Amino acid sequence: MEVKTSLLDNMIGVGDMVLLEPLSEDSFIDNLKNRFEHNEIYTYIGSVVISMNPYRHLPIFTPDKVEEYRNRNFYELSPHIYALADEAYRSLRDQDKDQCILITGESGAGKTEASKLVMSYVAAVCGKGQEVNKVKEQLLQSNPVLEAFGNAKTVRNDNSSRFGKYMDIEFDFKGDPLGGVISNYLLEKSRVVKQPRGERNFHVFYQLLSGSSDEALKKLKLHRDFSKYNYLSLDSAAVNGLDDAANFRTVRNAMQIVGFMEDEVQSVLELVAAVLKLGNIEFKPDSRSNGSDESRIKDKNDLKEMCELLGIEQSVLERAFSYRTVEAKSEKVSTTLNVAQAYYARDALAKNLYSRLFSWLVTRINESIKAQGKTRHKVMGVLDIYGFEIFEDNSFEQFIINYCNEKLQQIFIELTLREEQEEYIREGIEWTNIEYFNNAVICDLIENNKNGILAMLDEECLRPGTVTDETFLDKLSTICAEHLHFESRLSKNSKFLTDHTLPHTCFRIQHYAGKVLYRAEGFVDKNNDLLYRDLSQAMYKANHSLIKQLFPEGNPAKVNLKRPPTAGFQFKASVGTLMRNLQTKNPNYIRCIKPNDKKASHIFTDSLVRHQVRYLGLMENVRVRRAGYAFRQPYEPCLERYKMLCKRTWPHWQGPAREGVEVMMSALPVPAEEFSYGRSKIFIRNPRTLFFLEERRRQCLQDLATLIQKIYRGWKCRKHFLLLKKSQIVVSAWYRRYAQQKKYKQIKSATTVVQSYTRGWQARKLLRELKHQKRCVEAVTTISAFWHGTQARRELRKLKEEARRKHAVAVIWAYWQGLKIRREYRKFFRANAGKKIYDFTIQRIMQKYFLGLKSTLPSMSPIDKSWPARPYLFLGGVHSELRRIFHLWRCKKYRSQFTVEKKAVYEEKLEASEIFKDKKALYPSSVSQPFKGDYLEINKNPKYQKLSIAMEDKVLLADVVNKINRANGKGTARLFLLTKNSVVLADQKTGQVKASVPLPDLASVSVSTQSDGFFALKLKEGSASAVKGDFLLSSEHLIEIITKIHRMGTTAADIDISDEFLVQFKQDKVCVKFIQAVPKNGNSVSCKRKNNRLLEVSVPTTA
């Protein structure tokens, strides 16, 4: 259930000044102080929020707090700026009313912070989504950019806004922000060239120098050192708690978010750098021959750099600092500038450059944040404008600022009264006129078009002839002499003639917030805000897009001889627009108060606060609010809060809330004139009545609390008693049960004992009887067993004796029969039976032998040497003969399978065996290799087609052999071909015949006994082939080659197998010697020429 709370709960002092009793300035300030000391920085005057600057971080701006205040009624929770923001946002969203939030107060009172809090609250509670978040982010990020360029450290505030700002945030019908428009008012541009003691120039200058990288600074032709720039005051360049470098990064980031392009940011920074450079340009007097005073630039380096930055021709700017051209209709007159005028021109240019840059920034931000396309629904304006200023030395700026505050006060009073009156009408309550001070008369003094101060100042500025601040003051003193709020020593008003607090050069205005003394000096100049045309023309000529935009009046094509509007005139116009704008909106006020001058937390300076309370007109505000009825509240929450004051409304009222309130009020001793019933609210005239209600409520709550306590305690005691009673019953039940159980167990065990004794006795008695019976039975059984045993044994003996006799009779009869038969047949057996039995036995044995041999015969392979074992000794000869016959038969069978080709192969193999077996170590390994003959497939291989054609006979063998070089023993591959008539050696690659030896020319063939493939073809001496000498060759198929040559059947093919043989190379005979060697690299045969007569072939030892 939602808990209903009220502003009146847990109040420190009073949360709404309207309820202050008694109401006086002292009690007002005491209340503020009391609340401030308890960290309650917000207090209401009706719907106006007074905000005290805490000068420290308070944990009251957290997301939790936002949630707490979201969608709650204004008076429901303790005063907070979020309550005001929520009220404004909700009435904008739900009731379609344009809102404006007017934040006023003196410098450092917290206006800017308050405006940021309002914006962040609205951002937090309004809709979400990618688009909406981007808009929110851009709106929020416009603040750091404007603060960098428009805020500065002053003695009153380290982050003082030096311009007025009004921002319209536009929302759609759902309450989602669409965009915004910012208006800026009167930037304090004099600060650019001069700052009061203890104050700084605008933040951006310090941020740029501290936060830029060395490279960026070099590009902008700047030095990091502040002391190098005349326009930067040094005594307070570093501000406590302000990190310029970090802030610069924040500003650049914010500019990016807002939508500045990189080149735009660079242009802006170039302009800032140019202002700094401008301040360093100094002049010295230079007298011309014609006697006129002239000035010259001291050191042109800064001017040069500035001109480079802005793309201005140096000579053009130099001339603009030396001459002033005045144009009047068709005439042009140029006068030289003296040193003072040159400095004036320089500063005017710097001020104008900076203030125009600032206005450009605002326009550029507006371009980014303006609502895109969608139709605008409602607007919330936030006004953060400089507060009323009273310094020791007040000039034109203070006059303008205070004028603006007068206007705001006027609108404040008007709108407050209007709202009050509207509420009375809405609620049907009679309106009573309220007395208040109307400051319209002061506004009139300043802004009246005929004889207002601003109008007179403009008149002076435009008037021909000598115009000075004194002439202006004279004029004022004459025309405003009679005005009640104007004071001057020069006026004819005798009252001030002797007033020494009023110097002759000053005038004083009685503002609504107090009297302010203005020094007339500088009014005319500042109002004129003059920038020599030569300078604006020089700026227009710049080759820099931004500068050109800032000085459009410098365009020679658009020379305008009319004077530009004065500063006062412009300001008055913009304030007028602002006021008209504000009047169309529902106002919400935040009045900021500064508790002390030291920027310190926890210090509350009475006099300072009193002064602010006075000039903000807060007392008046309370009085206006209380003039009719001090307090009002809708009927529902009123009945909810006070229903306990009347028996009929407590605890529940069934009818409408208004009737409930009426019943309740009539039951209370409150005079009828103290309250009135509106349509939806009850109006209470006096705070005393409200406090009376609150006091009665407190008492009632106390009584109710006592009653609730009483009932609760009774209920609690009874509950406790019932619990005890219930417990007691449970305990006694358990105890009785336990006792009975114990007794029962005793009786049970006693019974068991008695029972057991009895049963024992009975059982023993029975046992004895049974034992006796059993013994009797056993005795009978034993006796009968013995008796039967004796009977049985006697019978058995008798049977055994009988059986023995029968067996003896049978044996004796069998022997007798046998003897009888043998005697009868002996004569027949001896004649035939012996031989027959022998033959039969031998026949059976042979039968068995052949059958056995049949099943154990060995395989059909001729090389299978197995044969079954001999079964009988007497069959020894037969057995081996059979083995021989079987082997011959199986060989015949094997041979009969051979084809003619295979037979030839085997014949060859047989011949090889005859030649080489046991003679050459290579032979065993060749047995398993088939003799293939044509290894090169010479007829099929296209490479050897020519060679195959050249061969007349059928090629019997074609192979690749190594021809051993006689000189070094190395081998060269050659094709070796054998036909039935010749041996041919041909080139392996080309197939060209190298040598052809007819077989008859072959004398012999030599080979070694070892496992090498060397062979020498020795030729017959004197034959045609023998001219080149013998051939020493080596082949992998040596056995086959030699066998095939041998088979040719020529006599020449004698085979010589020895490890040393001679070979005829041309004229020389060389000995080829084969030795066995341990293989070194691999298992290969190597041949080396040892000397002229010896070729040594190393053959690896075979294991």
Ligand SMILES: Nc1ncnc2c1ncn2[C@@H]1O[C@H](COP(=O)(O)OP(=O)(O)OP(=O)(O)O)[C@@H](O)[C@H]1O
């Ligand atoms: N609600 C707050 N909580 C904490 N500190 C605050 C709060 N309001 C203001 N301050 C502190 O007071 C300082 C001055 O506040 P702010 O700049 O808002 O004053 P201002 O009224 O805008 O002054 P000016 O008229 O010079 O611009 C802030 O820099 C901040 O340190």
Ligand SMILES: [Mg+2]
């Ligand atoms: Mg400010």
